[in-house]
Amino acid sequence: MRKGLLAAAAVLAVSLALREDDFALLLLTRVLIVILACLGLNVQFGYAGVVNFAGATFFGVGGYTAAVLARSTAVPHLFILLIGGAAAALAGTILVVPVLRTRGHYAALVTIAFALLFRTFFEVNDALGGPQGLKLPELRIGPVHFNDAIEIGSFFASFYLKYIVLSLLLAALGFAFVLRLERSFIGVALDCIRLDEIAAASFGVDVARWKIVAFTLGNFLIGLAGALSAFMVGFIAPDNYSFGESLIFVSILLLGGLGNPWGLSLASAVVLLLPEKLQVIAEYRFLLFAAVVILILLFRPAGLLPRPLRRLT
Amino acid sequence: MSALLRCRDLSRAFGGLLALEGLDLDVEEGGVLGLIGPNGSGKTTFFNVLTGFFPATRGEVLFAGEPITGLSPQVVYRKGVARTFQRSRLCLPLSIFDNLLIGNHKHLDHRLWSNLVDRRALRRQIEQTFAEARELVRIFDPPLADRLLEPASRIPMIDRRRIEVCRALISRPRLLLLDEPSAGMTQEETMRLMDDILQVKSRLGGLTIILIEHEMTVIERVTERCVVLNYGRKIAEGAYAEIARTPSVREAYLGLE
Amino acid sequence: MSIIAQYVMNGAMLGMMYALVAVGFTLFFGVLDVIQFAHGDVLAAGAFAALAVWLGLTRLGVASPALLLALVVVAATVATALLGAAVARFLVLPLKGAPQLNVLLVTLMMGTVLRESIRLFYPGGSQPQLFPALLPTSSVALGEFNLRIDNVILLAAGTVLIAGTSLLVTRTRLGLAIRAVAQDEETARTMGVDFRRIVLLTFALGSALAAFAGVMDGLYYNEIFFGMGLLLGVIGFAAAIIGGLGNLYGAILGGFFFAALQTIGAVALPFASAYKDVFAFGVVIALMALRPKGLIGERTSERV
Numbered sequence: 016m017r018k019g020l021l022a023a024a025a026v027l028a029v030s031l032a033l034r035e036d037d038f039a040l041l042l043l044t045r046v047l048i049v050i051l052a053c054l055g056l057n058v059q060f061g062y063a064g065v066v067n068f069a070g071a072t073f074f075g076v077g078g079y080t081a082a083v084l085a086r087s088t089a090v091p092h093l094f095i096l097l098i099g100g101a102a103a104a105l106a107g108t109i110l111v112v113p114v115l116r117t118r119g120h121y122a123a124l125v126t127i128a129f130a131l132l133f134r135t136f137f138e139v140n141d142a143l144g145g146p147q148g149l150k151l152p153e154l155r156i157g158p159v160h161f162n163d164a165i166e167i168g169s170f171f172a173s174f175y176l177k178y179i180v181l182s183l184l185l186a187a188l189g190f191a192f193v194l195r196l197e198r199s200f201i202g203v204a205l206d207c208i209r210l211d212e213i214a215a216a217s218f219g220v221d222v223a224r225w226k227i228v229a230f231t232l233g234n235f236l237i238g239l240a241g242a243l244s245a246f247m248v249g250f251i252a253p254d255n256y257s258f259g260e261s262l263i264f265v266s267i268l269l270l271g272g273l274g275n276p277w278g279l280s281l282a283s284a285v286v287l288l289l290p291e292k293l294q295v296i297a298e299y300r301f302l303l304f305a306a307v308v309i310l311i312l313l314f315r316p317a318g319l320l321p322r323p324l325r326r327l328t
Numbered sequence: 329m330s331a332l333l334r335c336r337d338l339s340r341a342f343g344g345l346l347a348l349e350g351l352d353l354d355v356e357e358g359g360v361l362g363l364i365g366p367n368g369s370g371k372t373t374f375f376n377v378l379t380g381f382f383p384a385t386r387g388e389v390l391f392a393g394e395p396i397t398g399l400s401p402q403v404v405y406r407k408g409v410a411r412t413f414q415r416s417r418l419c420l421p422l423s424i425f426d427n428l429l430i431g432n433h434k435h436l437d438h439r440l441w442s443n444l445v446d447r448r449a450l451r452r453q454i455e456q457t458f459a460e461a462r463e464l465v466r467i468f469d470p471p472l473a474d475r476l477l478e479p480a481s482r483i484p485m486i487d488r489r490r491i492e493v494c495r496a497l498i499s500r501p502r503l504l505l506l507d508e509p510s511a512g513m514t515q516e517e518t519m520r521l522m523d524d525i526l527q528v529k530s531r532l533g534g535l536t537i538i539l540i541e542h543e544m545t546v547i548e549r550v551t552e553r554c555v556v557l558n559y560g561r562k563i564a565e566g567a568y569a570e571i572a573r574t575p576s577v578r579e580a581y582l583g584l585e
Numbered sequence: 586m587s588i589i590a591q592y593v594m595n596g597a598m599l600g601m602m603y604a605l606v607a608v609g610f611t612l613f614f615g616v617l618d619v620i621q622f623a624h625g626d627v628l629a630a631g632a633f634a635a636l637a638v639w640l641g642l643t644r645l646g647v648a649s650p651a652l653l654l655a656l657v658v659v660a661a662t663v664a665t666a667l668l669g670a671a672v673a674r675f676l677v678l679p680l681k682g683a684p685q686l687n688v689l690l691v692t693l694m695m696g697t698v699l700r701e702s703i704r705l706f707y708p709g710g711s712q713p714q715l716f717p718a719l720l721p722t723s724s725v726a727l728g729e730f731n732l733r734i735d736n737v738i739l740l741a742a743g744t745v746l747i748a749g750t751s752l753l754v755t756r757t758r759l760g761l762a763i764r765a766v767a768q769d770e771e772t773a774r775t776m777g778v779d780f781r782r783i784v785l786l787t788f789a790l791g792s793a794l795a796a797f798a799g800v801m802d803g804l805y806y807n808e809i810f811f812g813m814g815l816l817l818g819v820i821g822f823a824a825a826i827i828g829g830l831g832n833l834y835g836a837i838l839g840g841f842f843f844a845a846l847q848t849i850g851a852v853a854l855p856f857a858s859a860y861k862d863v864f865a866f867g868v869v870i871a872l873m874a875l876r877p878k879g880l881i882g883e884r885t886s887e888r889v
Contacts, residue, residue, distance in 0.1 A: 218430050299701070306698055
């Protein structure tokens with residue numbers, strides 16, 4: 016708890032210091048949004064052991080839902096963000112049966128097929144803008160217009176500062192949720208399901224039910240992050256939700272250390288900021304991160320920050 | 329006195345192979361039954377059918393007078409049947425206490441609200457289970473009871489066996505199924521483990537045990553009655569001293585004559 | 586009538602490609618119980634190796650189509666066999682004993698490395714590349730239907746390859762060793778089979794079959810692109826599962842079954858041709874939901 020508040024305060028302090036630097040704040044927001052999405056993936060993959068190679072797809076479902084609703088309805092934007100998460104969770108239910116009935120490599124195949132399916136679907140569906148995608152209106156929550164710069168007296172800050180505050184808030188909530196989940200009986204049950212389904216079933220753990228819960232909650236977080244990201248960027252297109260992006264999410268999880276929210280936060284920052292700082296590698300990022308993950312799996316499978324033992328007492 | 333567990337004509341086929349055929353078996357409440365037989369004679373299959381991992385192809389199981397045939401492993405556990413496995417199935421990366429929590433699953437609150445939002449009841453249950461776990465493990469090995477927060481991967485084989493038995497016992501089942509607890513242990517260690525289990529049994533009162541075991545000394549010492557399986561069929565039943573003299577058993581099991 | 590013949594021909598070509606890819610998956614699973622998720626991208630690498638060799642040879646002045654074809658096929662086969670064996674040697678075997686998921690992840694990432702390498706390092710690799718027509722382009726008129734000679738040659742060659750693989754596995758010493766390893770590693774070792782060597786050979790063999798599928802794809806569609814392996818890999822893997830992983834004939838049947846479904850889908854939903862990939866992947870998901878262990882059933886069962 017204290018560590019979390021400190022981290023949040025640090026992020027805020029850095030953002031305030033960089034308050035006039037649009038690009039820096041944009042990057043920081045993207046990191047926070049990706050952290051939120053990876054927290055969702057972590058519940059699925061890191062805890063319940065449900066593989067999901069369609070992370071970017073669920074991110075996209077949230078984004079497209081937000082775009083469609085914001086363009087053609089008067090639903091308040093705060094609700095649209097939540098509906099984006101719910102839509103991703105709902106889309107996940109298409110996969111629930113095949114993912115539950117299969118495990119390991121089969122479940123991987125199912126999510127990969129889903130990722131490729133949706134990518135093509137976004138691309139060929141004219142109502143969703145085809146390959147060009149869709150534009151989103153400005154995000155408004157209550158009286159706050161997110162795309163106006165902040166000017167209070169002599170205090171001036173980029174409009175991205177608002178996005179930082181919002182994404183920090185959501186990421187912090189997501190963080191608190193994941194930490195509590197881990198330190199609960201549900202967390203113990205999920206771990207047991209991941210490690211040994213047969214042992215779990217012998218002791219009454221309803222394997223199917225908890226996999227569904229983990230998969231759905233995870234997709235909700237991913238979709239929520241996707242909706243927020245769509246608003247911030249102001250436009251969405253199928254290219255942003257490719258299979259390669261899904262693999263980047265998975266890479267972040269594996270780099271950080273499966274099951275460790277702190278690890279994935281650090282890894283999100285590295286994976287997102289490194290290509291921006293070193294423009295040379297930007298073009299090579301899929302290749303680079305895939306290669307790094309191979310090395311991690313071969314030589315340090317627990318990731319950079321291995322998950323510590325659960326402490327309930 | 330009525331039997332706690334009653335199996336009638338219990339059968340299980342895998343393709344054409346009859347792993348269990350027409351097994352009739354009764355276990356009295358509070359009894360210790362030994363289940364012996366050569367490798368592949370259907371002992372573990374019996375446990376798997378009993379606990380709902382494999383549906384029976386024929387026959388019926390009554391537990392405390394109630395049919396449990398065809399129920400899922402989860403429901404069978406909730407009704408009071410707990411088991412150990414031949415090959416250790418502890419969750420090694422988790423702490424010992426986490427493993428014991430899994431054993432106590434049916435007594436714990438798994439609602440989202442009390443796990444994520446209002447966690448007072450959760451904390452209370454953690455403390456209570458922790459106290460129970462310490463007390464239980466102390467019967468088996470006092471120093472081990474002080475190491476519950478260490479990862480299960482860090483303790484030696486004998487302690488893993490102990491924790492597996494504790495995981496099965498902590499929910500206070502009525503029927504305990506032990507699948508070859510001696511695997512990977514010395515005879516002395518097994519004897520001690522069995523004595524400790526019997527001690528728990530006497531404390532709990534009413535615990536019934538079915539023990540699959542290859543170590544005949546263990547069977548002789550702790551069981552009151554034995555059932556011998558061969559090719560999925562029951563070939564003998566009785567006290568160990570009796571069946572050890574039965575020629576068919578000696579032939580099938582000990583490979584004599 | 587000619588339309589139907591066209592669909593059947595198209596389905597047969599697809600089926601042959603899928604079957605060739607699926608056989609690879611099934612062979613790998615047979616010997617090591619792993620899924621080689623980079624298999625599709627190994628295929629793409631083979632197709633690009635073929636293209637590169639063709640470019641090189643034509644620049645050197647080699648003009649004989651037969652010689653070109655032979656060299657191109659050999660180049661692709663050798664390239665994928667080496668790649669496949671390398672994946673086994675450096676990624677799969679070192680992870681023996683680690684969770685299955687890690688092997689899956691490592692090969693999936695390897696696939697990305699291959700795919701991205703083609704995109705980034707092959708000249709113009711980010712765009713589809715024209716693949717040369719190395720086979721006679723003439724056709725025979727059968728009523729209203731024009732039977733293209735190159736398609737017939739490809740189908741015949743594919744059939745010969747699959748039959749050859751099946752004979753190799755069932756009738757030769759190498760095949761016996763592969764089957765021994767697939768049965769049980771320990772037994773194979775006690776029989777004096779060099780486990781590592783057989784695994785590497787099996788990976789080389791399965792990958793070489795994929796090379797042919799890759800060249801076939803290039804010849805049939807006249808173009809190849811860096812992402813082709815992903816699509817063929819997913820469908821080939823689905824086909825292998827439908828046929829029951831580890832089952833050679835099941836994989837072949839699975840490949841044709843999948844192509845048939847896709848072709849029927851294209852006939853039944855002509856208005857939705859843009860959605861043909863959506864349909865294909867939808868079928869993969871539906872099949873996994875309905876028959877998660879395939880239509881024939883996986884070789885191994887889980888032990889409690």
